[in-house]
Amino acid sequence: MSFLSETLARVQPSPTVAITALAADLVRNGRDVIALSAGEPDFDTPETIKAAAIAAIQAGKTKYTAPDGILELKQAVCDKFARENGLTYTPSQISVSTGGKQVLYNALLATLNPGDEVIIPAPYWVSYPDIVRLGGGAPVIVTGERQMGYKITPEALEAAITPATKWFIFNSPSNPTGAGYTRDELKALTDVLLRHPHVWVMSDDMYEHLAYDGFEFCTPAQVEPQLYDRTLTVNGVSKAYAMTGWRIGYAGGPEKLIAAMRKLQSQSTTNPSSISQWAAVEALNGPQDFLAERCAAFLRRRDLVVRLLNDCPGITCPTPEGAFYVYPDIAECIGKTSKGGTRIENDEAFCKALLEENGVAVVFGAAFGLSPNFRVSYAASDDALTEACARIKTFCEGLS
Incomplete structure (x- = not known):
């Protein structure tokens, strides 16, 4: 008889959390990794909101x-x-x-x-x-x-x-x-x-x-x-x-x-x-004016990532209407072999090889219920996104 519940056996750990944690471990071990796997804005919490939290602490609102x-x-x-x-x-x-x-x-x-x-x-x-x-x-x-x-x-x-x-x-x-x-x-x-x-x-x-x-x-x-x-x-x-x-x-x-x-x-x-x-x-x-400013930054990043990914051989990247993700199609990459010798049998293999060989962490499409794709979070700096897309292009160019 298993010690763990049957309910727990019905679920899997979150793939996005797992890949983000793996990327963080690689960075701690000295690897040069650009992580585009987490759905997390790279902007800081606005100052007025942080000030409200500090005021709550000082007022004893901690019960x-x-x-x-x-x-x-x-x-x-x-x-x-x-x-x-x-x-x-x-x-x-x-x-x-x-x-x-x-x-x-x-x-x-x-x-x-x-x-x-x-x-x-x-x-x-x-x-x-x-x-x-x-x-x-x-x-x-x-x-x-x-x-x-x-x-x-x-x-x-x-x-x-x-x-x-x-x-x-x-x-x-x-x-x-x-x-x-x-x-x-x-x-x-x-x-x-x-x-x-x-x-x-x-x-x-x-x-x-x-x-x-x-x-x-x-x-x-x-x-x-x-x-x-x-x-x-x-x-x-x-x-x-x-x-x-x-x-x-x-x-x-x-x-x-x-x-x-x-x-x-x-x-x-x-x-x-x-x-x-x-x-x-x-x-x-409180003030909401920063929402439009940050949305404009995400729009610029979206257009950058869509343009650069569509320049990668074997990748087709639609232009989304919102959020801070793109979901490129990699059907043309399936069945090929990476420069490092990995057979790209599915989108999970693509993403693992991309991380191991070129240092870019993204999430494979099967985790989201549709393959062959991968998800990129463009909640990162323009420089990081540009470099990541260049690495993805290099990886795709090495497929044969």
Whole structure:
């Protein structure tokens, strides 16, 4: 009999975390590695937010809080949803957790039963299927091909829905592709969901503020108000506010769901860091002007990386609408052999050889449910991105 639980056997460690850790180990051992594997802004947390955290410490705001967040932060989240998304929530409809991942985890574990299905568009964030499995549910993968901009069609969504479907997870702009759904594209999906009232919607809006070329972000309950009562709208301060380590995610949704998530959180982590919560209040209520400045920097980096990767033999790199990732196709590289003698049988072999031979850490496409591809995070300096792409080109030129 195994000491470990059967539940744990259903999941795998996060590939993005594993590759980032491997790259860090190589650097500590003296290797010259450029890591483009982590989904983390290279900008610092804004000074006003750091000052708010220091003020909270000095004021003694270091005690336990309500399990799912202080009232001040819940109100700031309500104000943010109203201001930016046209969604009206009260504090009793808001959950604050230790990062966006815990929000998703709480919601799925609080609602899934054995046999429940969760529709997940691919390419997907690596944690979605495993969190579903931890909750006892079954991931149902619907693939958005490159020819469709890595976005799923209404017909594909309709075909995936069964009487066992409990959730549809939606992420736009997307991790890992950066693909963003227009209002019309999203409306076509919500029209399908209206025909299936037993299906709940989980909208992961973490990259809301990273949108380019006039792309206008929208979220399902905003596009189709009839879905409001069965939608959990998820967001956080990690990406836009460069607060990944502060670990604050939040969501708005129906009170019965939020209460169930609170119950679960009260028996796991209890409250998020009190200091981080006060910092998040400032993030949401304070100056927002830096968001446009940083978005412009990411746009410049996106265009740089797309141009340089498309200059690499065997790589086709689409131009994404948002986030800070690109998801190049490497079908023409499969079956070749690297200069160092590695047979490139799949995208994982490509990425391992690229790291070992040329010192660039990226994440293989199979981790995100669509191959042969790899994900590049361009949340790095222009110089680092230029050098990394030059190394990728050298690697590709060495394939034979």
